[in-house]
Structure formats: C-alpha cells, structure tokens
Amino acid sequence: MPPRHLYIHIPFCARRCSYCDFSIAVRSTTPVDEYVTALRTEMDGLLENLEGATLDTVYLGGGTPSRLGGIGIGDVLGTVRDCARISDAPEITIEANPDDVNDMAVAHWVAAGVNRVSLGSQSFDDASLKWMHRTHDSSQIGLAVNTLRRGGLENISLDLIFALPAHLGRSWESDLIRALDLEPAHLSLYGLTVEAQTPIARWADRGATVQGSEGNYEEEFLSAHAMMVGAGYDHYEVSNFALPGMTSRHNSAYWTGASYVGVGPSAHSFDGATRRWNVSAYSEWIRRLGVGETVLGGEECLTEDNRTVEEVYLGLRTRRGLEIGEEETARIQTWEAAGWAVIDEPRKDLRVRLTATGWLRLDSLAADLAAQGRGRAPGSQDK
Ligand code: SF4
Numbered sequence: 287m288p289p290r291h292l293y294i295h296i297p298f299c300a301r302r303c304s305y306c307d308f309s310i311a312v313r314s315t316t317p318v319d320e321y322v323t324a325l326r327t328e329m330d331g332l333l334e335n336l337e338g339a340t341l342d343t344v345y346l347g348g349g350t351p352s353r354l355g356g357i358g359i360g361d362v363l364g365t366v367r368d369c370a371r372i373s374d375a376p377e378i379t380i381e382a383n384p385d386d387v388n389d390m391a392v393a394h395w396v397a398a399g400v401n402r403v404s405l406g407s408q409s410f411d412d413a414s415l416k417w418m419h420r421t422h423d424s425s426q427i428g429l430a431v432n433t434l435r436r437g438g439l440e441n442i443s444l445d446l447i448f449a450l451p452a453h454l455g456r457s458w459e460s461d462l463i464r465a466l467d468l469e470p471a472h473l474s475l476y477g478l479t480v481e482a483q484t485p486i487a488r489w490a491d492r493g494a495t496v497q498g499s500e501g502n503y504e505e506e507f508l509s510a511h512a513m514m515v516g517a518g519y520d521h522y523e524v525s526n527f528a529l530p531g532m533t534s535r536h537n538s539a540y541w542t543g544a545s546y547v548g549v550g551p552s553a554h555s556f557d558g559a560t561r562r563w564n565v566s567a568y569s570e571w572i573r574r575l576g577v578g579e580t581v582l583g584g585e586e587c588l589t590e591d592n593r594t595v596e597e598v599y600l601g602l603r604t605r606r607g608l609e610i611g612e613e614e615t616a617r618i619q620t621w622e623a624a625g626w627a628v629i630d631e632p633r634k635d636l637r638v639r640l641t642a643t644g645w646l647r648l649d650s651l652a653a654d655l656a657a658q659g660r661g662r663a664p665g666s667q668d669k
Pocket residue numbers: 298299300301302303306307308310348349350383406
C-alpha cells in the first residue's frame with residue numbers, strides 16, 4: 287500500500303528548551319531557502335515511493351516549524367504537492383510556538399492548506415516558562431489562539447507539561463483551567479522526563495531538583511484525566527485528549543501501525559516491515575543532499591518479537607485497546623481487579639483497555655503481556 291501519511295521535520299529553534307533532547311538546529315535567523323531547497327532534493331528522491339500515494343495527513347514537526355514563517359511553510363507544502371497527491375480532506379498540522387503566530391503567518395499557512403495547529407504552550411506560569419527556557423510568556427498563548435481563530439484555524443491543540451519540580455510553585459490545576467478556558471479541540475499532556483544531554487540533566491548532575499516526585503507525577507496525571515474527561519474530552523491515548531471527532535489523525539495512524547514517510551533531518555519512515563531514519567544533524571543532512579549522497583542514517587527490520595512488543599504497546603497506549611485470547615483473560619482479570627484495565631466483550635473479540643491508573647503502569651503491563659508472546663492490536667495493520 288502506498289503511504290498515506292507524511293512527516294516533515296523542520297529542526298529550527300531560537301534556543302534549546304531546558305528539557306529538550308530533540309534533533310534541533312539552533313539558529314537566530316532561519317535559513318528558509320537552504321532548508322526548502324534541501325527538502326525538495328530529498329522529496330525528489332522519494333518520487334518512486336510516493337507514486338500512487340494519496341496523502342491523508344501531513345505533519346510539520348520539529349524543532350519549531352513556525353520558525354519558517356508564512357512563506358516558508360507555503361514553500362514546504364508547495365514542494366509536497368509537487369511530489370505527491372494530497373487527499374481532498376486532509377489533516378495538515380503545523381507545530382507552532384506562540385511567539386511565531388501572527389496574522390500574516392496564519393494567512394499564509396491557511397492558504398497553503400494548514401488546517402490544524404499544535405501550539406507549544408507548556409505552562410501558563412511565567413516562572414515555569416522561564417525555567418523551561420521557553421521563548422514565550424503566558425500572555426502570548428491566549429493571543430496566539432485568538433490570532434489562529436481569527437485567521438480561520440479552529441482545530442487547535444495545546445501542549446502542556448506536568449510533574450515540574452515543586453520549587454517552581456506552579457499550580458497544575460490552574461494551568462489546566464486556563465487551558466480549558468481557551469476551549470482547544472485537543473490537548474497533549476506530557477510528564478517531564480530528564481533526558482541525557484539536556485540542560486536539566488546537567489542541573490540534576492549538580493544536585494538540583496529538576497522534576498516532581500513520582501507521587502506528584504501520578505497525582506497530576508490522574509487529576510488531568512478527571513478534569514479533562516469531566517470537561518467532555520476523550521482521553522484517547524495515554525498523553526492525548528480530544529473533543530469528539532477531533533483526535534489527531536496523523537498520530538493515530540502511528541498508533542495503529544500504519545506506514546508513513548518521514549523527510550528532514552532525523553525523520554523516521556516505516557513501510558510496514560522496516561523502520562528507517564535520516565541522519566540527525568541538520569548540517570550533515572544539508573551536506574549529503576548537496577553532494578547527492580543518501581540521507582539514510584540507519585534502518586531496522588522488525589522481527590516477529592519486535593512486532594509483538596510494538597503491537598501490544600500500541601494497543602495498550604490507546605483507548606482502542608488490544609484484542610486478547612481466552613487464555614489471557616486470567617492474567618488480565620488481575621489487572622482489572624487492581625483497577626488498571628477493563629475487559630470489553632464486543633460481538634466477536636475480547637479486548638482489554640487500560641484505565642488511567644493502568645496507563646501509569648503502561649510500560650510494565652505491556653512488557654508483561656508481550657513476554658507471553660501474544661497480543662494483537664485491533665484494527666492495526668500487519669506490521
Ligand atoms: S521549541 Fe520544542 S523542539 Fe525547540 S528546543 Fe523547545 S522543546 Fe525542543
């Protein structure tokens with residue numbers, strides 16, 4: 287099957303946030319023309335893979351794609367249209383930082399076909415935003431949402447981070463209330479983790495407290511679940527909440543094991559059997575494309591064991607859940623008794639879904655089930 291999902295990595299950021307270990311290129315001035323030229327070269331090389339493809343979703347992620355501005359995003363999506371057909375009703379998402387959102391940029395994004403925005407909000411607490419090295423303050427989040435709506439972009443997702451260190455004095459409840467006041471279609475809530483090579487990892491090495499306690503993580507995750515569900519959002523994936531009909535189609539494709547193509551530095555692709563990824567450093571990606579070399583950084587062919595582990599994990603992280611066999615029900619019933627899961631019995635198949643409390647144990651429960659060598663995500667493609 288030709289791919290129906292395209293991810294484009296746009297790596298530019300004004301500076302590195304304190305918790306971020308993504309593949310980024312810190313630039314005070316974004317090299318828009320250099321990037322777009324290189325992207326076109328990479329996509330020209332993929333014409334064979336994209337032949338016959340009709341893209342249902344395009345996701346501009348990063349980095350900070352909004353750093354390309356209005357015209358740059360128009361050029362990126364123009365390149366996509368030159369190389370592949372886009373469906374009549376696609377989902378085209380751009381990740382944006384609040385301080386990059388202005389009327390002119392939004393007008394260009396809409397004209398280029400963007401119809402969904404994932405806004406990197408992270409918190410409404412200015413001290414916390416400063417600690418995170420974010421480039422925006424809390425007042426810019428609401429302004430950005432208003433500007434997006436004024437320009438015709440209603441499908442807005444807000445990102446927030448929980449489990450911040452207590453010394454920041456950030457109120458999670460107040461942040462959730464302020465986010466809900468903006469009536470976003472979608473919210474992504476991530477617990478802070480300390481990744482190697484990040485500023486907060488260095489602060490931790492020097493003895494600083496850089497994240498909330500485990501108890502704080504659990505409390506904030508569960509309070510977010512209760513508040514969002516109470517406000518009418520579906521907690522449809524461990525980190526994601528959506529109003530009815532507003533789930534992320536692109537990310538949902540990842541969670542069902544669909545194939546996808548990724549372009550740009552560090553982007554990953556998956557064809558149903560093999561996962562491939564590009565070189566990570568922007569400078570190396572540019573260099574290779576400039577001299578006609580492949581930008582492939584590596585690849586991994588999934589074994590039968592890999593597939594089982596992935597299918598179990600993907601199924602359990604979403605509300606779709608996972609089909610299980612009769613022989614597994616005894617094990618799953620112990621999860622049910624602990625409040626971690628529910629077993630549905632639709633017309634044909636037994637299916638387990640994790641509860642919010644179960645999602646706090648997602649990794650260990652998925653490992654437990656995958657270790658039995660069983661589990662098949664309902665509706666997933668045969669990866
Ligand atoms: S804006 Fe996003 S990608 Fe850029 S440094 Fe911050 S968290 Fe990382």
